[in-house]
Amino acid sequence: MAEATFRDLEQAGWTERAGAYDDHFGSVTEGAIEPLLSMLGDDLAELHLLDVCAGTGHLAAAAAARGAVVKGIDFAATMVALAKANHPGLDFAEGDAQALDQGDGAFDAVTCCFGLLHLADAEAAIAEAQRVLKPGGRFAFAAWQGPKGHDLSALVLPAIEAHGTFDVDLPPAPPIFRFGKPEVCEEILTVAGFADVETQTLSLSWQTPEPEDVLTMIRRSTVRTAMILDRQSPEARERIDARILEDARARQGDDGITLTFPALLVAATKA
Numbered sequence: 012m013a014e015a016t017f018r019d020l021e022q023a024g025w026t027e028r029a030g031a032y033d034d035h036f037g038s039v040t041e042g043a044i045e046p047l048l049s050m051l052g053d054d055l056a057e058l059h060l061l062d063v064c065a066g067t068g069h070l071a072a073a074a075a076a077r078g079a080v081v082k083g084i085d086f087a088a089t090m091v092a093l094a095k096a097n098h099p100g101l102d103f104a105e106g107d108a109q110a111l112d113q114g115d116g117a118f119d120a121v122t123c124c125f126g127l128l129h130l131a132d133a134e135a136a137i138a139e140a141q142r143v144l145k146p147g148g149r150f151a152f153a154a155w156q157g158p159k160g161h162d163l164s165a166l167v168l169p170a171i172e173a174h175g176t177f178d179v180d181l182p183p184a185p186p187i188f189r190f191g192k193p194e195v196c197e198e199i200l201t202v203a204g205f206a207d208v209e210t211q212t213l214s215l216s217w218q219t220p221e222p223e224d225v226l227t228m229i230r231r232s233t234v235r236t237a238m239i240l241d242r243q244s245p246e247a248r249e250r251i252d253a254r255i256l257e258d259a260r261a262r263q264g265d266d267g268i269t270l271t272f273p274a275l276l277v278a279a280t281k282a
């Protein structure tokens with residue numbers, strides 16, 4: 012049997028996580044939706060918008076609430092099913108961000124909220140967004156900044172470094188913080204045929220009363236990190252989890268544990 016590719020593993024991972032996603036990272040990423048939509052313009056009425064990597068559908072629903080005519084696509088069938096269940100009446104379908112089924116110039120806006128960083132070929136997805144946009148159409152996306160300041164990285168990376176290994180049997184992955192740098196986004200978007208690149212930073216956060224929830228969050232709503240942890244020896248895994256818990260407990264304050272995640276929001280116009 013052929014070896015699983017990065018894309019195969021991501022698809023399997025996200026398909027498994029749809030049910031739990033909103034309890035953890037989905038609730039964090041929701042904070043980016045309104046600011047990202049605002050970067051498309053003040054009036055979204057009748058705007059034809061495609062949301063790629065739509066997950067459980069909340070960005071599409073927020074855009075529809077502002078009057079946009081939306082379509083959401085995601086390559087995980089379970090995410091699409093949940094998006095449809097969460098937002099009946101809206102149009103969600105399975106599809107690959109890197110090879111869209113939609114026709115040239117079909118949309119006024121394309122969004123991708125925390126999706127590009129999970130793609131094997133983000134440039135292909137950006138080229139596809141450009142292709143399906145009308146001239147003058149807007150592309151907006153959100154991505155994480157880090158590893159500095161990204162609290163999940165601050166908990167997980169030192170724990171693996173101290174007690175485990177990053178040298179695990181997985182296909183190479185794209186760097187997850189690549190799109191957190193304004194200058195990198197500007198360059199990639201310009202090469203792809205976009206102009207008027209705008210960026211905005213945003214601090215998102217997640218709070219929990221229980222340190223153990225941090226481990227649950229990692230297991231149930233991350234894909235690549237969970238896969239790296241799953242490939243440690245049982246002894247290493249035990250020590251890594253114990254270290255993450257210890258560091259999470261050290262962050263406990265009156266309001267529980269707060270993890271913050273700096274994000275970059277980017278919007279550009281099809282030239």
Ligand SMILES: C[S@@+](CC[C@H](N)C(=O)[O-])C[C@H]1O[C@@H](n2cnc3c(N)ncnc32)[C@H](O)[C@@H]1O
Binds near residue numbers: 041
């Ligand atoms: C981190 S989640 C983001 C979901 C949602 N946009 C949000 O902001 O919460 C990434 C989503 O991208 C989807 N995804 C990853 N690679 C994809 C691809 N090549 N084509 C379509 N969807 C993809 C996953 O299934 C998952 O739902």
